[in-house]
Amino acid sequence: MNIFAIMKRELKAYFYSPIAYVVFALFLLLAGYFFSMILLLSKEASMRAAMYNFVITLLFFAPLITMRLFAEERKTGTLEVLMTRPVRDIEVVLGKFFAALSLYALMLASTLVYVGVLVKYGNPDMGPIWSGYLGLFLLGACFIALGIFASTLTESQIIAAVVGFAFMLLFWVIGWLSGTLGFSTESIFTYISLSSHFDDFVRGIIDFRAVIYYLSFVVFFLFVTVKSIEVRKWK
């Protein structure tokens, strides 16, 4: 299975380079800091505020996970080896996507330690915590899809990271436009914003439409990514 082979290599590649360790460690450190500060200040057995802070941290760290996926291979020329093997473009994209997603899932899973702390010393409502984690996972998948797309646009990992970050931020804050521009809350900007769908998850509501929205967002940007690699051929 090509997707699996590519995913396996990409996942290993994360750990060949120091970047995975750095991202991993710093993410955990920051998440831990937010978690404990919020816990100390609010004295509430809930992850709600911490989860919003995870998102902000993720905004900065997701581009670091995705930046190398295509940019690096384009720079070193290994993309030419990869794309001339009997592998479909979509398989390459999916392999890389799932590798980044697995790394992210691993990062997210390690923050469950903090949930453990809550369970041990308090009595948290687990519903919103699990739905919140589902939301974080789906949101991360969207960020990664955006980041992979950004990585196909350039040979420079730095540019890929900056562009990826800009996309992620844009889709996170775009809903705020409706307020500023005086649209109703049901405006198109609210709908396409990643943040407006996130609130329900943190409140403990799994809205089927929000799940579908996130999944379609991922599929759409992976599709755009495939097209973006194809465009390279026509230049």
Place this chain on the structure above:
Amino acid sequence: MIHVKNLCKKYSSFEALKDISFDVEKGEVVGFLGPNGAGKTTTMRILTGYLPMTSGKVEIDGLDVYEESLKVRSKIGYLPETTPLYMDMTVKEYVSYIAELKKISKEERKEQVKKAMNDCGVGHIKDKLIKTLSKGFKQRVGIAQALVGNPEVLILDEPTIGLDPNQIVEIRNLIKDLGKEKTVILSTHILQEVSATCNKVIIISEGKIVAIDSPENLTSRLSGGMRVDITVKGPESEIRTCLEGLDAIKEVKEAGQEGGIATLRVFAKEGQDPREVIASAVVRNGWGLKEMRREAVNLEEIFMKLTKDDKKS
């Protein structure tokens, strides 16, 4: 095996390939020869499905490279020009990864990977990280990667660039061996490389094919007879007159004289080897033969000649 017809490639407005057609039979080793920017890499990228053509048709084993790209790609082993490798992998990991992408079944993979590594002489360093290897060994890993899985067609873009003379000889021998079972296309700037490994040469210049022939034919056709440089101790004009009187010799040009030692360039008649008669003539006259060297025809001259011929016709 490989059938290229009226192939054109434009990069935006720049025409890199202008109506190229050629055929390669099964089991041939074909050398793609041309100066920088001739279009060798472009042609190879189209053959391997990395770039689409602007117009024309390319078939490999009866399959259209554009329409049936996946099938075609599984028949080809390709070494791109810059030998791109995943530096953080070990030799074995890398070759196995490529084997996996070539869809070689798990049972066969181990054996195939081992064979490819041994054939390319990297079996003993299989657990080293690629980034720690010397340029020559990286090049071999690149070839091993192209070779793994026994593809019917090998496309190698400048396989010997950057290697030391010993390694060049080894790689050439390897390619010659491979050519016994496979169809091989390689590109190069070096004429000797083609004569050493190929049984067919395609010379390309500025996106056009200027000659297709066997290396022997090409060399003799284009050099127009052998050239020999000699250094002789003796009176320059006498030596010249004497040599010009010989049967096998067409022309003698003076190249310099210093302290009673003359340097001359001798042009033989087509198909003649004048070296023995020169030597005996010089000795007979009691002159001292200091040096005699056969001048190789170089690529530049062939190109000048070919492009001149091209413009005339």
